[in-house]
Amino acid sequence: MIRILVVDDQKTVHQALKGYLDTEPDLEIVGFATNGHEAVAQVEKLNPDLVLMDIEMPGINGLEATRIISERFLSSKVLMLTSYDDEQYLNCALQMGAKGYLLKTTPARELVMAIRYAYKGYFQLGPDLIGKYVSKIPRLQADSNENNRLREALKLQIQTPEKIKKEIKKILEQENRVSVAQYTNLQIKVDNLSHLTRRLEKQIASLYKFFFVNVFLIILIMLGTLYVFTQTL
Known part of the structure; x- marks a missing residue:
């Protein structure tokens, strides 16, 4: 069971x-808080186990609360959930120790x-x-704390919902390819069987033709023999 604390100043959230x-x-959900001070308490x-943290709140904001929680309570991870998609908020949240950043x-x-x-x-x-996150890295100084934070984050295996969906799609495409391959093999077998059937039909037709021709010749020979025999009498 993942125990979650929700921190947001809007009750509707x-x-x-x-x-x-x-x-x-x-x-x-084990509790709610409406500002950073309440969140820490x-x-x-x-x-x-996890704190869903807003940014703009009265008193101590979500970024400062994230810093305090990340430093004092190592077992509680902070996941930002905010309306702000600004790079400054994103990078600041990473510096404060957030384990992720999502929009509302x-x-x-x-x-x-x-x-x-x-x-x-x-x-x-x-x-x-993701685009903003990646594009920000080349503009950072090599010795900056921000770059160290981002580089550390990159070492983690980043798993976003979008990536998960792509992996699922990839698996489904592989399954579809297998199904198509199986269908193709089956179709080849059916085509081969149809080809053999047509050859067999031709052979049977040839046998019938050969049989009737030979029967006709035998009948002609018999009639000819009978005619010659009657003429000699």
Whole structure:
């Protein structure tokens, strides 16, 4: 069971996430918080496996709360869930120790998958943010802390919902190729059988022709013999 703490200052987000996650047998929301200060207190009290963290909140924001949780509570992973797709927020969240960054527009099923993979230790990044994440790396200085954070993140096996879908599609395509190959082999066998059947039909027709021709010749010979015999009488 993955125990989750939801941190967001909007109660509607709490309700929506509860509706999404309560239907999953391996996920459990153990608490809610509306700001960074409450988030830290709830993590200390509840020791959740994963924290879904918003960024803009009153008091301590989500980025600062992520830093505190990442430093003080190593068993609790933080997965950002925000409306901001800005690179600065993304890179700052990575520096603060977040294990992933998703947008609130992420479909429910992909969010559920991201939670499961983040819990297993895979770095998560929303499909819409991968381009920004990769394109940012060449512009970083080699000795910057930000670059070290990104390089460290790249060492992890990045598993995003989009990548998972591509892997599934790849598997399905392989299965389809196998099915096509099997169908092709079967079709070849059918064609060979049809060819043999046609050859057999031709051979049978030739035998019938040979038989009737020979019968006709025998009849002619017999009639000729009978005619000669009657003439000699």
